[in-house]
Amino acid sequence: METKRLIQSALLVSAFSSSAVLAAPSITPDPPVIGAKGYILMDFNTGQVLVEKNAHDPLNPASLTKLMTAYVAGQEVNAGNVTLQDNVTISQNAWAKNFPDSSKMFIEVGTSVSLMDLYRGLIVQSGNDASVAIAEHVAGSEGAFVGLMNSWAKRLGLNNTAYTNPHGLDSEGLYSTPYDIALLSQAIIRDLPDIYPLYSETSYAYNGITQYNRNGLLRDRSLNVDGMKTGYTSGAGYSLATSATSGDMRLISVVMGSSSTKSRESESKQLLSYGFRFYDTVLASSEGKPLSEARLWMGESDSLKVGSAENIYLTLPKSDVNKVEAELVYNGDLVAPIQAGQVVGEVVYTVGGDEVAKAELTALESVDEGSIFKRIIDWFKMLIASWL
Incomplete structure (x- = not known):
């Protein structure tokens, strides 16, 4: 017919x-130009990209890798294969002393730690030791878990991403892009409602040591930031994936390869402020x-x-x-x-x-x-x- x-x-x-429906500006100015190697600003609900530069260029993700570690473990929780109440026995491989010059949760060999505590160690403290402990508990070995990470990357359409470890320390063959990190961040918020609130926690104490979330934008009162993750290695530079809301609108920004902690925060803030000022998401x-x-x-x-x-x-x-x-x-x-x-x-x-x-x-x-x-x-x- x-x-x-x-x-x-x-x-x-x-x-x-x-x-x-409030009064709006008659024109939309050009977006800010920032110094990070690659960056993107994406709307959470629609996936629309508002600002980007080198958004599909492979870069070193550093600890942004832990976003996928959290996602894979969360999907295993959703599937009923593991629970957040599981007690995880810490192996020699996951011992904090294996990571002397990098972020860690300070877990010790032979101790029993709940999966939820490991999640906090992963997300709030960015613990490389927590990453390995989660990987071994979920998949039996670090290598098998990396296989799950790459499988989920394909399923989520992260076409320019590959993982070689669950923590993000510099490694040949480990790479991702601002666009892929934004898609992954979107998936975490959408698919892991019980886990995502951990990304807004500003501190966590374990083994008598209190550590503070490295995402300084969580403490910035000019924005309503509720996540997500920082990253740094000497090879990657400074990176930050951020999610913030304004009314019913949620934006995700990703900056990779910034020059300092302050610059990754100021650059992320510029992107988010631009998006909230000149755009709206409507139902x-x-x-x-x-x-x-x-x-x-x-x-x-x-x-x-x-x-x-x-x-x-x-x-x-x-x-x-x-x-x-x-x-x-x-x-x-x-x-x-x-x-x-x-x-x-x-x-x-x-x-x-x-x-x-x-x-x-x-x-x-x-x-x-x-x-x-x-x-x-x-x-x-x-x-x-x-x-x-």
């Missing part, structure tokens, strides 16, 4: 959060909320509620937020029976006539066939409509 279009004339501002369609009632033929009902099967977010310059329109494009005439969740077309979002996003348009309810008499009447109506 010929594809039919129904254009929704009303603007979609009413579907957006109240913060989205264009809510999961299960009708966008329209479409004409339905041959059914018990003459109409069908249609919408999106999931929340659809748009990231836009603030000056464009109140200009969004939705166009519903149907896959021909809708004929019963229709099942809830069935794809019936697509919804296309535009600003000033330019497409900014699209999503599947689905039936939000099931409608059975009507009676024989109803179907005959509708058949004649459809025939007349085709002539007109």
Whole structure:
């Protein structure tokens, strides 16, 4: 059948959060230029990249590697293979003394440490010893765990990332990119809701030693930063993956190869401040909320509620937020029976006539066939409509 279009004339501002409709600047200035080797600013909900430089160039991730260590272990927890209450016996390989000149949790051989404590040692203290202990507990050996890390990298679409260890100390064959680190950070926030809050903890004490989270932006009151991870080695320079919120908007920034601790923080802050100042993320369609009632033929009902099967977010310059329109494009005439969740077309979002996003348009309810008499009447109506 010929594809039919129904254009929704009303603007979609009413579907957006109240913060989205405030007065906005008329132009969006150029993003800041910072000194890191590579960097990116990404919206969490949409994955849209707002700022980038060398975002796909392989760089040394240093302790940003521990983001994948945390993710893999978290997925094993989700799968029920391990629990956060597990007691882990520390091996010789995971002994803190194996890492004399690098960050560590100060765990000792033969002691028993809960997996949750090791998680804090990994995330807050950036412990290389905790990384090895987690790897051995989850996969049986450090090497097997690295295999899981690389498998998950492929599954998450980290196409320019490879791991050789779970801690990030300089190693040939270990590399990632700002873009891949941003995707991984997005996955941690989305998939590990029980683990992500650990990234906002500013200190942790173990074995009588209190250590402080190296992410100084957690203590910056001008931003609402709640994660994520620092990194440093002599070969990598200073790196920082950060997530922050403003209202319903969450942004992820990644800077890699900065010149100092202060520069990685100031550069991250510049990126985040730019994103929150000049962009907004709005909820264009809510999961299960009708966008329209479409004409339905041959059914018990003459109409069908249609919408999106999931929340659809748009990231836009603030000056464009109140200009969004939705166009519903149907896959021909809708004929019963229709099942809830069935794809019936697509919804296309535009600003000033330019497409900014699209999503599947689905039936939000099931409608059975009507009676024989109803179907005959509708058949004649459809025939007349085709002539007109």
